[in-house]
Amino acid sequence: MKKFSNRIVTTDRTPIFFGSDSLSFIDGFVRELHPRSTFLLVDHNTRKHCLPLLLENSKSLKNAHIIEIEGGEAAKSLENAEKIWNRLLISGAERNSLLINLGGGVISDLGGFVAAGFKRGISYINIPTSLMGQADAAIGGKTAVNLGHLKNQIGSFYAAKSVFICSGFLKTLPLAHLRSGLAEIIKTTLISDATIWHKLLKHPVTLLLREPIETGPWHHLIAGTVKYKNSIVMQDYRERKIRKVLNFGHTIGHALEGYSQSKSAHPLMHGDAVAAGIICAAFLSHQKAGLPMADLEAITKYITAGFPYYPVDAMDVPALMELMIHDKKNNNGVLLFTLISKPGYPLINQTINKEDILEAFAYYNSCQAGSEQMSGSDNQ
Numbered sequence: 187m188k189k190f191s192n193r194i195v196t197t198d199r200t201p202i203f204f205g206s207d208s209l210s211f212i213d214g215f216v217r218e219l220h221p222r223s224t225f226l227l228v229d230h231n232t233r234k235h236c237l238p239l240l241l242e243n244s245k246s247l248k249n250a251h252i253i254e255i256e257g258g259e260a261a262k263s264l265e266n267a268e269k270i271w272n273r274l275l276i277s278g279a280e281r282n283s284l285l286i287n288l289g290g291g292v293i294s295d296l297g298g299f300v301a302a303g304f305k306r307g308i309s310y311i312n313i314p315t316s317l318m319g320q321a322d323a324a325i326g327g328k329t330a331v332n333l334g335h336l337k338n339q340i341g342s343f344y345a346a347k348s349v350f351i352c353s354g355f356l357k358t359l360p361l362a363h364l365r366s367g368l369a370e371i372i373k374t375t376l377i378s379d380a381t382i383w384h385k386l387l388k389h390p391v392t393l394l395l396r397e398p399i400e401t402g403p404w405h406h407l408i409a410g411t412v413k414y415k416n417s418i419v420m421q422d423y424r425e426r427k428i429r430k431v432l433n434f435g436h437t438i439g440h441a442l443e444g445y446s447q448s449k450s451a452h453p454l455m456h457g458d459a460v461a462a463g464i465i466c467a468a469f470l471s472h473q474k475a476g477l478p479m480a481d482l483e484a485i486t487k488y489i490t491a492g493f494p495y496y497p498v499d500a501m502d503v504p505a506l507m508e509l510m511i512h513d514k515k516n517n518n519g520v521l522l523f524t525l526i527s528k529p530g531y532p533l534i535n536q537t538i539n540k541e542d543i544l545e546a547f548a549y550y551n552s553c554q555a556g557s558e559q560m561s562g563s564d565n566q
């Protein structure tokens with residue numbers, strides 16, 4: 187395995203190949219797995235925009251069976267998993283077949299889940315094509331589907347054989363999805379590194395999103411986020427303790443995401459929901475964990491200027507609380523949050539009650555004066 191020199195992260199479980207030439211290592215890696223047959227899971231967009239680049243770089247995948255699903259968060263369902271299992275079965279997939287997930291976080295979460303279940307587990311590789319996938323979702327072995335509007339309720343920890351991260355895919359990613367992925371980079375920066383956070387503050391979201399993807403700060407931001415996440419996953423794969431730091435912004439974020447799905451034909455994207463969740467978690471961090479006011483203000487200003495506003499009415503709160511209580515990160519009906527005492531200093535398992543949440547939503551609403559309200563097509 188030493189010949190794969192541009193892998194940036196070496197782990198026992200999942201080597202991560204990173205860089206513009208990372209795809210050139212796929213054939214060698216797949217050959218070492220000796221799969222009896224290979225399947226490529228794509229959605230409509232990644233088939234059109236990403237498959238050609240992959241096949242340009244891989245001879246061995248030209249004969250792979252292609253399984254296309256409709257994309258989007260609603261595709262992360264048990265029904266779709268069953269459809270894919272049936273496709274695998276009909277096409278003769280066996281225990282030693284290989285599944286390659288070419289797409290964003292929906293494809294890697296769903297494809298990983300399918301691989302974990304098929305014949306008690308087949309090998310899979312993630313080739314993330316969205317910023318969300320490259321910076322976060324494709325790494326760490328968490329696989330899942332949603333149950334109704336409850337996020338990620340059915341799933342398992344099931345590690346990919348490898349991950350190939352190539353920024354070339356991001357050239358066709360719509361701006362709104364680039365922004366959504368940026369939310370996870372902001373989250374990671376806030377829990378891991380005050381210096382990078384202060385650098386990020388000098389690049390407002392709207393300007394950053396216009397930077398060419400191969401140049402400027404993107405490469406460092408993605409690489410830093412991948413390295414940090416991988417280091418956490420290596421310490422605590424099953425999220426017993428330290429991996430919970432990665433949930434910063436997610437308890438409220440997941441509730442907003444699920445709730446918006448139940449209310450609107452154009453629900454919040456995962457990253458936009460997480461961005462709102464980060465503002466709320468930063469407020470709670472100020473109230474409960476000593477995050478200085480100046481940091482709370484900087485986080486709030488940075489996010490509100492770049493992400494859409496999803497107004498939260500007091501009437502929405504009971505349903506949101508219900509979703510938070512069902513969130514897999516919370517035990518025995520007690521809401522446990524990850525907070526920060528200052529940028530770079532996360533605290534896990536912080537108990538938060540309903541009144542705290544109401545105050546956090548009141549703060550979130552109050553700091554949005556003048557922001558663009560989220561409605562319908564501006565989320566597309």
Ligand SMILES: NC(=O)c1ccc[n+]([C@@H]2O[C@H](COP(=O)([O-])OP(=O)(O)OC[C@H]3O[C@@H](n4cnc5c(N)ncnc54)[C@H](O)[C@@H]3O)[C@@H](O)[C@H]2O)c1
Nearest residue numbers: 231235257258290291292315316318322323328355358359
């Ligand atoms: N497992 C984890 O650790 C983890 C971490 C973070 C997020 N997630 C999950 O990831 C999901 C969100 O991921 P996402 O934002 O990538 O969503 P997604 O997979 O739906 O991709 C976003 C959209 O971009 C399109 N797309 C992807 N790559 C493209 C490309 N290169 N060019 C053009 N279009 C492209 C897709 O077809 C889709 O329409 C959520 O379900 C979230 O829960 C999982």
Ligand SMILES: [Zn+2]
Nearest residue numbers: 370436456460
């Ligand atoms: Zn997330």
